[in-house]
Amino acid sequence: MIDHPTPxxxxxxxxxxxxxxxxxxxxFHLLNGCSHCQQATSTLxxxxxxxxxxxxxxxxxxxxxxxxxxxxxxxxxxDRVFETLAATEADFTAQRLQAQGLLxxxxxxxxxxxxxxxxxxxRFRSRALCDLLVEESHETGFQDPRRAVELSRLxxxxxxxxxxxxCGGEDSYESLRARVWAQLxxxxxxHSDLEEAETALNVAEELLATGGVGLxxxxxxxxxxxxxxxxxxxxxxxLQLFDRVVLIYKKLGQWNLLGRxxxxxSLVCGEAGDIESEMTLLRRALDFIDPQNDxxxxxxxxxxxxxxxxxxxxxREAFALLFHSRPLYLKMGDRMNxxxxxxxxxxxxxxLHRLDQAEAAFKEVREAYxxxxxxxxxxxxxxxxxxxxxxxxRATDLLRVSEETLAIFQSxxxxxxxxxxxxxxxxxxxxxxxxxxxxxxVSEFLKRARNNPNLQFAPNS
Amino acid sequence: xxxxxQPQVEASLENLLRDVQPRLKVLFxxxxxxxxxxxxxxxxxxxxxxxxxxxxRDPAAWMMGTIRNKCLLYWREQRRKLYDAVDxxxxxxxxxxxxxxxxxxxxxxxxxxxxxxxxxxxxxLLALRYRQGYEPPELAERMGYSPSSINKITTRCLAALxxxxxxxxxxxxxxxx
Numbered sequence: 318m319i320d321h322p323t324p325x326x327x328x329x330x331x332x333x334x335x336x337x338x339x340x341x342x343x344x345f346h347l348l349n350g351c352s353h354c355q356q357a358t359s360t361l362x363x364x365x366x367x368x369x370x371x372x373x374x375x376x377x378x379x380x381x382x383x384x385x386x387x388x389x390x391x392x393x394x395x396d397r398v399f400e401t402l403a404a405t406e407a408d409f410t411a412q413r414l415q416a417q418g419l420l421x422x423x424x425x426x427x428x429x430x431x432x433x434x435x436x437x438x439x440r441f442r443s444r445a446l447c448d449l450l451v452e453e454s455h456e457t458g459f460q461d462p463r464r465a466v467e468l469s470r471l472x473x474x475x476x477x478x479x480x481x482x483x484c485g486g487e488d489s490y491e492s493l494r495a496r497v498w499a500q501l502x503x504x505x506x507x508h509s510d511l512e513e514a515e516t517a518l519n520v521a522e523e524l525l526a527t528g529g530v531g532l533x534x535x536x537x538x539x540x541x542x543x544x545x546x547x548x549x550x551x552x553x554x555x556l557q558l559f560d561r562v563v564l565i566y567k568k569l570g571q572w573n574l575l576g577r578x579x580x581x582x583s584l585v586c587g588e589a590g591d592i593e594s595e596m597t598l599l600r601r602a603l604d605f606i607d608p609q610n611d612x613x614x615x616x617x618x619x620x621x622x623x624x625x626x627x628x629x630x631x632x633r634e635a636f637a638l639l640f641h642s643r644p645l646y647l648k649m650g651d652r653m654n655x656x657x658x659x660x661x662x663x664x665x666x667x668x669l670h671r672l673d674q675a676e677a678a679f680k681e682v683r684e685a686y687x688x689x690x691x692x693x694x695x696x697x698x699x700x701x702x703x704x705x706x707x708x709x710x711r712a713t714d715l716l717r718v719s720e721e722t723l724a725i726f727q728s729x730x731x732x733x734x735x736x737x738x739x740x741x742x743x744x745x746x747x748x749x750x751x752x753x754x755x756x757x758x759v760s761e762f763l764k765r766a767r768n769n770p771n772l773q774f775a776p777n778s
Numbered sequence: 779x780x781x782x783x784q785p786q787v788e789a790s791l792e793n794l795l796r797d798v799q800p801r802l803k804v805l806f807x808x809x810x811x812x813x814x815x816x817x818x819x820x821x822x823x824x825x826x827x828x829x830x831x832x833x834x835r836d837p838a839a840w841m842m843g844t845i846r847n848k849c850l851l852y853w854r855e856q857r858r859k860l861y862d863a864v865d866x867x868x869x870x871x872x873x874x875x876x877x878x879x880x881x882x883x884x885x886x887x888x889x890x891x892x893x894x895x896x897x898x899x900x901x902x903l904l905a906l907r908y909r910q911g912y913e914p915p916e917l918a919e920r921m922g923y924s925p926s927s928i929n930k931i932t933t934r935c936l937a938a939l940x941x942x943x944x945x946x947x948x949x950x951x952x953x954x955x
Contacts, residue, residue, distance in 0.1 A: 331944075332810070333856030340863040348867055350947025358944055390813025391803045398820045399795050406791065409828050448829065485825045492826070526926035528854075531826050532847050533833075533840070568847065570839025610835065 321354055322346060331361040409445070416445035420453065428467055435475050444484045447475045447493060451500045462508035469501040473517075491529035495521045499538040506545050509770050515549075518542050536565040540578060543585075548769055552589040556582060573614070576605030580618050587621075588765065592629045596622060608645075616645045616654065623661055632668030639665055656685055660698065667705060676705045692729050693767060696722045696739070700760040703742070707753050716746040732770035738762045741774065794837050795824075801842060809849040819848045861936040864943060865907075872908055892942055900935035907932075 322330065322343050329335045330343045347354055419441055423431050435441045454468035476497045481490035502518030505511070521538045524530055530538070543558035559582040566575040579602035586595040599622040608615040619642045626635035639661060646658035663678025679702040686695035699722045706715040723739045725731075738759045745751045759774075766772045806816050823844045827837060834840045868889065886909075893904045906912045906920060918928035 330860065333853075333859040334812075337859070337863065340859060341867060344860075344863045344867040344944075347944050348864070348871065348947055352947075355945055355947060362941070387803050387807040391806055391816060392799075394813050394817045395795075395799055395802060395820060398817060398824065399792070399799075402791065402795065402824060405825065406828055485829075486822060488822055489825055489829075523926045526930065528851065532844055533826065533830055569843035570836050571834065573835045574833075 321351065324357060327354060327358050328361050331358055412443060412445040413449075416443050416449050419443065419446050420449050423471070431467075431471055432474060435471060436478070441475065442478055442483065444479060444493065447472050447479065447497065450475065451497055454500050454504055458504070458507050462504065465504040466501070466508050466510075469497065469504045472497045473501055488529040488531065491524055491527055492531045492534040495524040495530045495538050496534050498524065499541045502545065503541045506541075506548055511545070511549060511769070511771065514545050518545055532565050532569055536562045536569075536574070536578075539565075540581065544581070547585050547588065550588070550769075552585050555585045559585065572605045573607055573611055576602045576611075576618070577614055579605065580614070580621070583618075583621065583625075587625065592625055596625045596629070599625065612645065613649065616642070616649060619645065620657060620661060624664065627661075627665050627668045630668075632665055635665045636669060652685075652689075656682055659685075660701075663698075663701060667701070667708075670708075672705050672709055676702065679705065687725075692725050693731070693763070696725055697760060697763055700742075700756055700763070703751075704753060704756045704760075707751055707756055712746070712749050715751060716743075719743045719746040719751075732766070734770060734772055734774050735763055735766050738766070738774040791828075791837075794841070798838050798841050802845060805842065805846060805849065809846075809853070811849055811852060815852065819845060819852065823848060857937065858933060861933060861940050864940040865936050868908060868939075868943070869911070892939065892946070895942055896935065896938045899931075900938055903932065903935050904939060 326335065326339070326343065330340060333340075335343070343354075347358070423434060423441070426434070450468050450472035454465045454472065457465040457468060476494050479490070479493075481487045484490040484493055498517050498521035502514045502516075502521060505514035505517060518538075518541065522542060525535055525538060539558050540562045543555045543562065546552070546555035546558060559578055562578045563575055563582075566572070566578060579598050583595045583598035583602060586592075586598060599618050602618045603615065603622070606615045606618060619638065623635045623638050623642065626632070626638065643658065646654050649655075659678050660682045663675045663682065666672075666678060667675035679698050683695050683698040683702060686692070686698060699718050703715055703718050703722075706712075706718065719739070719742050723736075723743050726736050726739050742751065742755060742759045745755055762772070762774050766774075802820070806813075811819070823841060826844065827834065827841060831837070872886070872889070889908060890905070893901055893908075896904065903917055903921060906917055912920065914928045914932050915925060917923070917932065918925050921928075923931060
């Protein structure tokens, strides 16, 4: 007589809850073709199959809640875990404070010594320090890209010295590693080293495949990878990656981050020349971003929408939105936002053919940026001014503003491709052959080439 | 963070957890996670929340989403054990040294037949695995997959094969001993 596994054993087999030996025995039994047990297992797959599709699961939760048998054991476990929480949090706070001291100590010594300290001194082997290095690198980002790279390199060095135990377990360790490598990649991207950025982000992406990286860090890695694809002008890939990030933030109910991601995605559409999708995404982003909690982000989305409306020829709509958004700019009150306001006022005025107003705004913006040493922005404002002169047929003013821009770029050793673009404009201005198309082309190119000096300017393309 | 802030933060996290506790129980029950296995899941999620607290805007939603995902991963891991067991059993069947020639031929034919029922992209992968005994890294190289994706693809193919074999068995009626 054949010994069949019990129904319980078969269920546990399908749920993967048996020991290796028991699983193996039942697997052999089934592979040998026991139709009785095959029949018995056929209905057992369903519950866990359902789990694979979270959308299906979401629907089921509310419907059958009262029918659910909840085991008593859960309360005991949850109480036990919650009791340890205060201690865990206090420990975290203490480690974080200590790490701040270590970071201050590190930043006072040269880079080589920093590496020696992290490698040789046990004091520096702290997960909290690694977290701080990543955060500091992220914060430093655009202000000091070289330092951001150094900080994230240090974080990479440190994370390899840490153990999973020191980081709160295997999954926590994998998440930290992915975050560290992704930040290194991002710092390289901002530093315009796209090759190094690709290498570092590839490591982060490989770590995602291990399955241990948490959803939140997964989203962060994918978002940084998407930003790299955007910089590489691989727009389709960037959009796909942002879609994955959106899905994760939806699962985690992080609506503000979802709004931020939609805003980032809209930038990709804008750069790919799809202004309609850009505006749709910006409107969706504005639905998710809370203006009270994230006023800067909200204003950034509004600003971009005004810009996109104007670009697409809907200057009246842009003007109306600008009217309603002006208090937000003023509320921020910082110089950069006020300059952004003045600039977009000039652009909308130009769109409405109020060229005198536009000229006054662009001149003001140009002077202000030049005054605080932001020459690249000053040059971009100059090009908008050049557009006004083209529209008014003021060839002499056009030549003067083109040559002033060229002089700024030459004195600041701006990268060659940007210089070539401005040179092409000057050359055409000297021959009085500048049309609005060329000014726009040079302006668009300078915006794209700002963080990607590898781009080449092709005036006739 | 000042010392004055600390108790307030702890209290709010405590409140948050008490608030989500009933929902967590429903979630675990729904996913049929045995109580003894929930401790690790909750610990991991809480630790991650503490580390990422500054960036998380809605901690309750974050907790539920994170734990739901961990429940899914839990079952994927459990299921992987099952797939590995079936994989090992098939490899053992195929390597059986005492099988007479005819029986071995039949066994291979039955396995080929089972593999043919699977989706296109699993067929060549599993054929290489069971006929040539290739391990995942060799499969990746041979089939042009990246080392990071081959495990996921292999698991999916083993999952499909397991479902098929558990439902129909490997041996046809006339080959059963």
